[in-house]
Amino acid sequence: MTVSLDLVDVDSLLTDEEVDVRDAARRFADERLRPSLPEWFETASIPARELAKELGALGFLGMHLTGYGCAGLGSVAYGLACLEIEAADSGMRSLVSVQGSLAMYAIWKYGSDEQKDEWLPRMSAGEAIGCFGLTEPDFGSNPGGMRTNARRDGDDWVLNGSKMWITNGSIADVAVVWARTDDGVRGFVVPTSTPGFSAPEIKQKMSLRASVTSELVFSDVRLPASAMLPEARGLSGPLGCLNEARFGIIFGAMGSARDCLETAIAYAGDRIVFDKPLTAYQLTQAKLADMAVELNKGILLAVHLGRLKEKGSLRPEQVSVGKLNNVREAIAIARECRTILGANGISGEYPIMRHANNLESVLTYEGTSEVHQLVIGQALTGESAFR
Numbered sequence: 193m194t195v196s197l198d199l200v201d202v203d204s205l206l207t208d209e210e211v212d213v214r215d216a217a218r219r220f221a222d223e224r225l226r227p228s229l230p231e232w233f234e235t236a237s238i239p240a241r242e243l244a245k246e247l248g249a250l251g252f253l254g255m256h257l258t259g260y261g262c263a264g265l266g267s268v269a270y271g272l273a274c275l276e277i278e279a280a281d282s283g284m285r286s287l288v289s290v291q292g293s294l295a296m297y298a299i300w301k302y303g304s305d306e307q308k309d310e311w312l313p314r315m316s317a318g319e320a321i322g323c324f325g326l327t328e329p330d331f332g333s334n335p336g337g338m339r340t341n342a343r344r345d346g347d348d349w350v351l352n353g354s355k356m357w358i359t360n361g362s363i364a365d366v367a368v369v370w371a372r373t374d375d376g377v378r379g380f381v382v383p384t385s386t387p388g389f390s391a392p393e394i395k396q397k398m399s400l401r402a403s404v405t406s407e408l409v410f411s412d413v414r415l416p417a418s419a420m421l422p423e424a425r426g427l428s429g430p431l432g433c434l435n436e437a438r439f440g441i442i443f444g445a446m447g448s449a450r451d452c453l454e455t456a457i458a459y460a461g462d463r464i465v466f467d468k469p470l471t472a473y474q475l476t477q478a479k480l481a482d483m484a485v486e487l488n489k490g491i492l493l494a495v496h497l498g499r500l501k502e503k504g505s506l507r508p509e510q511v512s513v514g515k516l517n518n519v520r521e522a523i524a525i526a527r528e529c530r531t532i533l534g535a536n537g538i539s540g541e542y543p544i545m546r547h548a549n550n551l552e553s554v555l556t557y558e559g560t561s562e563v564h565q566l567v568i569g570q571a572l573t574g575e576s577a578f579r
C-alpha cells in the first residue's frame with residue numbers, strides 16, 4: 193500500500209522478505225500488466241502462456257508451496273503478491289490463484305509422488321497451465337450434488353459429465369476434476385489432450401474479461417488408475433483447496449480497492465469543480481476517509497488471518513469472515529470511487545469500472561457472499577442453514 197493510504201502503518205507488521213515480495217509483485221503489476229489491461233479487458237484476450245511463464249520465473253506460481261521448484265514463502269507474502277497483482281486486475285490474480293492455490297495445491301496436497309513429479313515443476317515454472325473443475329451447470333454453491341462421474345472399467349477410469357465456469361479451462365494443459373465415484377467424490381488429474389476432453393470458452397462475459405473462463409466436457413474420457421488423487425476423499429478434498437484460494441482473495445480484493453482509491457484521490461486533486469479542486473470539499477473528504485478506513489481495516493484483517501494461517505490455526509469460518517468482508521467492502525469502495533470521477537468513472541481510460549465489474553465475479557466465485565454468511569452463521573449458532 194502506498195505511504196499515503198497506509199494510515200495505520202501496516203508496513204510495520206511485515207518482514208523485510210514480505211516487503212521485497214510485495215515490491216516485486218507491484219513492479220510486475222505496474223510495468224508488465226497495468227499498461228496492457230485496458231486492451232486485454234476490452235478485447236477479452238490475454239497472452240496467458242507468456243504471462244504464466246513470466247509469473248513462474250518470478251516465483252509467483254505456487255509460491256506458498258514447498259519443493260518442486262516452488263518458492264516456499266509464507267502466507268502473508270503470498271497474500272501481498274495477490275494484493276499487488278489484483279491491484280492491476282482481478283483476472284490476473286485469478287490466473288495466479290487457480291494455478292497455485294487450486295490446481296497445484298490439489299496435486300501437492302493430495303497427489304501421488306508420480307503426479308507431483310510430473311506436473312508441479314512445470315506448473316511452478318508456468319510451462320504447464322492448470323485448471324480446477326468443481327462447479328457444474330446445476331451445482332455451484334452445492335458442489336455435493338455434482339453429476340460428473342467416474343466409473344471403473346478394468347483398471348481404468350471412465351469420466352463423463354461437464355463442469356462450468358472454469359478459469360483457464362480452454363488454455364489448460366492439465367485439469368484437476370472432481371467427480372462422483374462408487375467411493376464418493378474423488379479428484380482426477382486429467383491431461384487436457386486426453387481423447388473425449390473438450391473445453392469450449394465462455395464468451396460475452398461482462399466481468400473478469402482479462403481471464404479465460406470455460407466449460408469442461410468429458411465424453412468417455414479414459415484415464416489410467418494412476419490419474420486419481422490418492423489422498424483426497426469426499427468433498428473435504430476440493431473444499432480444502434478452496435480455503436487456499438479464498439485466502440488469496442482476502443488480500444487480492446483489497447488490491448482492487450486500493451487501486452480505485454488511489455485513482456479517485458489523484459483525479460479529485462486535479463478536477464476543478466465550482467472553482468476549486470474536488471479534494472477541497474468536505475463531502476469528498478468524508479468519502480475518501482471512510483473508504484481509507486475500510487481499506488486499512490481490510491488489509492489488517494488479511495494480515496491477521498495470514499499470521500493465523502502461518503501458525504496453522506486458520507479455520508474455514510475465519511476465511512469466510514475475510515472473504516465476505518473484504519470483497520463486499522472492495523465493491524463498495526469501487527462504487528464510491530466511481531462517483532468521484534463523475535462521467536469519467538465509467539470510462540475504460542480509468543481502471544475503476546473494470547475493477548467494479550471484476551469484483552462482481554469475485555463476490556460470486558470461491559463461495560458467494562451468501563455461502564460465506566451461512567458458514568459464519570453456522571459457526572455462530574451451531575445450526576446449518578444450507579438446506
Ligand code: TGC
Pocket residue numbers: 285286287289290324326327332333334335336359426427428429431432434435437508557558559560563567578
Ligand atoms: P458439508 O457437509 O458441510 O462438508 C462436506 C465435507 O467437507 C468438509 N468441509 C471442509 N473441509 C475443508 N475446508 C472447508 N472449508 C470445508 N467445509 C466443509 C466437511 O467437514 C465435510 O467433511 P467430511 O469428512 O465430514 O465429509 O458440505 P455441504 O455439502 O453442506 O456444503 C458446504 C458448503 C456450502 C459450505 C460448501 O459446499 C461450499 O463452500 N460451497 C461453495 C462452493 C464454492 O466455493 N465453489 C468454488 C469453486 S472454485 C472457484 O470458484 C474458482 S474461482 C477462480 C479464482 O479463484 O480466481
Ligand code: FAD
Pocket residue numbers: 290324325326327329330331332333334356357358359360399400405553556557558559560561562563577578579
Ligand atoms: P448458485 O449456486 O446457483 O447460486 C445462485 C444464488 O443463490 C447466489 O446468490 C447464492 O448465494 C444463492 N444461494 C445458493 N445457495 C443458497 C442457500 N443455501 N441459501 C441462500 N442462498 C443461496 N468454479 C470452479 O469450479 N472452478 C473455477 O475455476 C471457477 N472459476 C470461475 C470464474 C468466474 C469468472 C466465475 C463467475 C465463476 C467461476 N467458478 C469456478 C464458479 C463459481 O465458483 C460459482 O459460480 C459459485 O460457486 C456459485 O455457483 P452458481 O454460479 O452456480 O450459483
